[in-house]
Amino acid sequence: MKVVPSRLSEWVRPVTLQQPACAIIEIERVSQVFQTSARKDHLALSDISLTIDEGAFVSILGPSGCGKSTLLYIVGGFVNPSSGAAKMKGQAITGPGPDRGPVFQEFALFPWKTVLGNVMYGPRQQGVRTNEAEAQSRALIEMVGLKGYENFYPKELSGGMKQRVALARTLAYHPEVLLMDEPFGALDAHTRTRLQNDLLNIWERDRKTVLFVTHSVDEAVFLSDKVVMMSKSPGRIRQVIDIDLPRPRRRNELLLDPRYQKYVVDIERMFDESDEAGSPS
């Protein structure tokens, strides 16, 4: 005698969806309107939809004023979108939280705290015991290459060192997503290169999801799995390009790699075309 299930639900067992690459951040039809001084509305972001997979290094690339930082602030929960929604692991983002750690171009370190104090701040806030937080923070400071500078104040450090501290401070509270807002934009070319290399080394250890805003094509291609190209007025996604280059990436090899060069040239050409098409003057 065959036992036939009486109800459909007994046939279809609930299956947990396990995709190989799971979306961690979903941006759904986000628009952002700012009011300019002349009471005119300025559409900074127009109808942006984007999905970011867990563990991916995604760059948002575009000219200044295309709203790329605003998009990052919306994901961070620092700015509320005028319409649409951003979600983190399926939950609507309503404000900042320790699951999303920002690193800003301006460093935004706490100047009254030493390097160690800055890095310990997040873990202490999360309730980690002082001894433990200090041990972890010292290890992180060493990892970003600042061993020996634990008791220095931010004012005593160069720009590159400050950004290293800022990175360590954010990593210290274990965010699931790093939100990097033109982090190397204020640094000189040499320092910038060193920090890019070091960021990649650190990232390749634990492959956190990174959302990285930049206006540098080389930087975006060098670092990312995926480059989101944006155009301005209004800020829109122009194209999303997968960067299919092997990892771990070494700068001296990559710069000579024709595939890398092609990505850079192609992306630059696309921006040039849009400039010509988009500028009436």
Added chain:
Amino acid sequence: MISSTTMAKRAAPALACIGLLAVWQVASLVLKSDSFPTAIEAIRAIPDILGDRESLINILASLRRMAIGFSIAVLVSMPLGLLMGRSRAVAAFFNPLLMVIYPVPKAALMPIIMLWLGVGDITKTLVIFLGVSLPVIYHSFEGAKAVEEKMLWSGAAMGLSPLQRLVRIVLPAALPEILTGCRTGLVLALITMITSEMIARQSGAGNILFNALDMGQYDTVYAMIIIVGAMGICLDAVFERVRARLVRWSEPQFDLPLSFS
């Protein structure tokens, strides 16, 4: 091991004081006026004042009022200024009020306050409070306004609540500016202390001064001026030490960043 330049730097204030006293001494000897005693006569009168129990109690009472007025003013004004700096609504409410009070000499309010509260400690402390409040509010306000937004965002991402951000980020970040306000406030506390005692003559250092003036004891008058001046210098020096220690992290001697990427 002190170099000659640091020696000169340290000796400079003392030399300035001695110079001033010397000019005073000479001017007084030349003018030969009864109402203008020599510096030496004035300095000789100082031990008499400080040795007199009554005078000492008066001066200490003055200092106590000043300390209370100053402390309450800082405790009230600092949070208010910080809130104003971070909230447009709070600023919009208090700014017009402060604009009205700001240019009014606080001593000019004393007659009115005396009508309500009498000539006692409360009136004088209140006037000191008013004198100290405005610079502290103003500097706290400016300091809080200037706090980098991204610093607050960083704190928010770590899980700090709005109140925690105000206390643990805005307050320390604005501290150098707040302390500048407090330093101005401290000097104003001394000034309003003396003026309040000049108007409500009952006790205090100001009272000693003006009583002596009434009785023509000019050496005591000048001695009191020296004492008040010395108190001001000492208070300011102590405050400056505390301030420098609290905001060591923002001092310009740290302004030479290391060169390393």
